[in-house]
Amino acid sequence: MNNNTPVTPCPLSHLTEGVRLRVLSLAQLREHGVPAAKAHAQCRPDGPWQQLLPGVCLLHQGPPTGEERLHAALLYAGRPSPEGAAGVPTQPSDGSRAADGPRPAADFPYGAAMITGLAALALYGFESAPSPRALDTVDVLVARTRRLRSTGFARLIRTHALPRPVSLTGVPVAPVARAVADAVADLSEAAAVGLLLAEAVRGGYCEPSALVRELNQARLLARPHVVEAVDALLAEGRALAEGRLYEMVFLNGLPDPVWNVELRLPGGPSLGCVDAYWPEQAVAVELDTRAPRQGGAGEDEALWSRYARKREHLERLGVTVVHLTPRKLRESLDQQATVVRTALSAADDRDPAAYVRVLPR
CATH class of the missing domain: 3.40.960 (Endonuclease; Chain A)
Structure with a gap:
């Protein structure tokens, strides 16, 4: 075999035509026969693609959709670590520690990463959460051992024990209580916090106790405006239960x-x-x-x-x-x-x- 034989350029039309979401990592592009050098060439200012995040390409020009932003953030944050995603400890969505050990890596299409915060709440249907496209950042929950930094619109939130994700329209999402806690961490007013907490409870997404547990674990109950919102939530929750x-x-x-x-x-x-x-x-x-x-x-x-x-x-x-x-x-x-x-x-x-x-x- 002659190693100097020139490589035939790979046609790229099958990617833009066949991929439901035109967001792919460099690793996925290599699986499609597109080497990294070719992908970078396609992402030049005058090329047909663009680089959304390091190692993640959008196979068209123009603004990405909200869904494309979500998948791009997951692809960036969720690339499996050298140890493999199967070694990441998980916990059930109710917040207690998992008793059945780590989940198989195949259960995590994005290497044990999941959307959390306001972007997750938008996927759940919270009216008080803006659409993913309108958010400046997309929060992604990852294991604390993940060696990546937040960049662009992808913000990484690390945790000692990952909860079991919920799949919404093919997107792995943190349980509601955890997503609310991650969203509350960025809020500075009791009214805004109370709005999220109230919608979570009134909408039947989770119990007040689960919300308070997550806020407590995130050490947010030391913030007076969060305590004020929680006290109002518990009073309302008890009134609803009595009713x-x-x-x-x-x-x-x-x-x-x-x-x-x-x-x-x-x-x-x-x-x-x-x-x-x-x-x-x-x-x-x-x-x-x-x-x-x-x-x-x-x-x-x-x-x-x-x-x-x-x-x-x-x-x-x-x-x-x-x-x-x-x-x-x-x-x-x-x-x-x-x-x-x-x-x-x-x-x-x-x-x-x-x-x-x-x-x-």
């Missing part, structure tokens, strides 16, 4: 309880407050609207321990405690009504409960 609880009782024909009361032993200490109580059946409903705060996991565990001790104390006295969360009330209202009705019906089969005083909260 659904009222709806559950009235729409399903349950007996009227007494609402928002404190239970006490006669002449004794407080047994705690409950959201609804049926004195004749000794059945209480308690809404779990806990959310982790700046104290972190330890404070959250302590709060849960107090919940558990109160429940155990009431049940030793013969009071049945039904534990409901805002998500259960939102997603399965009738099913939760059945749970409460079953507890009320079972009262006749239980030993009589201890007498407790019922006081307004």
Whole structure:
């Protein structure tokens, strides 16, 4: 074989005609038979292509679309590291650590990178998030070991443990709570933060507790304007949950309880407050609207321990405690009504409960 045989120029029309998004990395172009030198030549000022980011080409002139910007940022940030993307630790979208180990590299078409921040929220459909094309930067979440710098419109956000991405129109996107936290990091006004948090909860994208957990992990709860927005969110979230609880009782024909009361032993200490109580059946409903705060996991565990001790104390006295969360009330209202009705019906089969005083909260 004669190594001096000239290489036949590779026709490039099949790329611009066959690629849905005309954004390719130099590595992908090489797979199509286009060497790096040829690609750079095509990206000259008078050429048909342009370089959007280092190592990423747009196969046409003119402004890129929002979708092309997203894919370009992913191609730049997500090129697999020498160790391979399979070695990157991941965590589930609920924020807890993954128990099943690293995900295969094949699960990450962009080398374990995903869109986050406002660009991700725009893909989810947030009205308060501008379109990706209007954003000055596209935030991409990557492992902290990724050796790249932010450049152009691609801004890299590093994390110790990547969450499981959500695929939206073929784009890997961070879970809503993480995307909101990354967006909030750039906001300096409580009103703007509150707008994002409220839309995430009202739109049913995630629970308030998940949002606060991500904000806490990002150390954003040390910022007064974020704390102000979170306090408003939690107050609104509890009001929404209480409204659904009222709806559950009235729409399903349950007996009227007494609402928002404190239970006490006669002449004794407080047994705690409950959201609804049926004195004749000794059945209480308690809404779990806990959310982790700046104290972190330890404070959250302590709060849960107090919940558990109160429940155990009431049940030793013969009071049945039904534990409901805002998500259960939102997603399965009738099913939760059945749970409460079953507890009320079972009262006749239980030993009589201890007498407790019922006081307004």
